[in-house]
Amino acid sequence: MTFGGALLLIAVGAILRYATNFNVSGVDIDEVGLILMIVGVIGFLIALFYELVIARERSRYYRYWGRDRAAAPPPADPNAPTRRYYE
Secondary structure, three states: OOHHHHHHHHHHHHHHHHOOOOOEOOEOHHHHHHHHHHHHHHHHHHHHHHHHHHHHHHHHHHHHHOHHHHOOOOOOOOOOOOOOOOO
């Protein structure tokens, strides 16, 4: 679940819990809204944990082995003559 999905669940749950006053036989709309808000908060915490811990490890791996490592310039030849552009 992403941040957007979690926030959507929280918003829909809050609307059902606090902004509606209709009744459905056999279903308590206020409780459904509360359950959606709780699931949204849990999903938000999971998404936050994923972004802070797991995605950071993945980005560290790709920074080392990914494009940055492949695009690095070759090491300089220590025997090559130095160029002086300021002469």
